[in-house]
Amino acid sequence: MRVAKEILDLIPYQPGKPISETKRELGLETVFKLASNEHPMGVNPKVIEALIPALSELHRYPDGAAYEATRCLATHLRASPKEIVFGNGSDELIGLLLKIYCRPGEAILTSEYAFIAYQISAQAAQVKTIKSPITADFRFDLKAMAELLSRHPEIRLVFIANPNNPTGTYVNEAELREFLKASAERDVLVVVDEAYFEYVDASDYPSGLKLRAEFPHLLVLRTMSKAYGLAGLRMGYLIGPEEVVGLMHRVRVPFNLNSLAQVAFVAAMNDQEFVKKGVELNRVERERVSQALKSQGFKVVPSQTNFVLFDTGGDGQEVFKALLKRGVILRPLANYGLPRHLRMSLGLPHENDAALTALGEVM
Ligand SMILES: *Cc1c(COP(=O)(O)O)cnc(C)c1O
Secondary structure, eight states, rough: OOOOOHHHHHHOOOOOOOHHHHHHHHOSOEEEEEEEETTTTOSHHHHHHHHEEEEHTTTTOOOTTTTTHHHHHHHHTTOOOOGEEEEHHHHHHHHHHHHHHOOOOOOOEEETTTHHHHHHHHHHHHHHEEEEEOOOTTTOHHHHHHHHHHHHHTTTEEEEESSSSSOOOOHHHHHHHHHHHHHHTSSSSSEOOOOOOOOOOOOTOHHHHHHHTTTTEEEEEEEESSOOOGGGOOOOOEEHHHHHHHHHHHHSSOSOOOHHHHHHHHHTTTTTHHHHHHHHHHHHHHHHHHHHHHTTTTTOOOOOEEEEEEEOOHHHHHHHHHHHHHTOOEEEEEGGGGEEEEEEEEEHHHHHHHHHHHHHHHH
């Protein structure tokens, strides 16, 4: 059978190296994984408690409309339930947008070093990815993106990760507003991916949700994988105009949010204390780790997220391997076109210390 070149050329998403695999391969007893931006405090005990009775209902199909979870989120965000759609992770929602809005040969617009899932989803849909160069300080260059948008009529969707992974940087309100104004005249949708918004403390960081009132072509994407610590249950959601959300409901698979995820979602949303604790721990560790990396001589990109990107000054893959032998898993970024850099997720203080010590030994 004939298969499109884009499909044959697909390189699957490379997840962080699992702890079990690392222990097995290197014969290690203790391994710290700081490679996937996971929550260092583990699962919220209140979520576990809520999940226990849900386990005995697993013979039933989930609620296809995710009624309780949708109502809970609508209340939390002061949005209409009709403006909300859940996904099996944000990944699924990105894929749905591509399916609905892009035809083969059309394009999405994003930045160099943007979250790689946009490009992978686009390629799987035989859609091109147009990228603007990143700024010298590793930030999305929205002026350059607006420029590209004006020159490429084939662009249908724009992806702005704010803050971005793997750079950890953000775009400010003035920059985003200007881009939204420039793109409003075009027949495009702008997706602002706020996977890490809980961790931001910059005062000029824009709220995508607030900007929606002014810019109907703006869609906000969020996840339960990071600040809520539920990456394993695969939950993302999108807030957008009813028309867009309605189409996404039509195209999605019927039970894309499984029944455990639906129960966990409500329990997690109703315990904002857990999120706050994690964010506070992250704030302290982000500052401490960034300073420590700098004093070890690394160039560190200022982060607004739960990870830190730094330049090893050499071959990142080699440093990654040397750290593995010492039981520390960081994330190499050659697949992003950043062969010298590593990304370190912020863990518990003793995990971060182990990584910093190992880095000191390796370098
Ligand atoms: C982690 C991450 C997500 C979340 O992905 P899920 O599929 O919801 O786990 C989304 N966007 C960015 C930029 C991320 O780094």
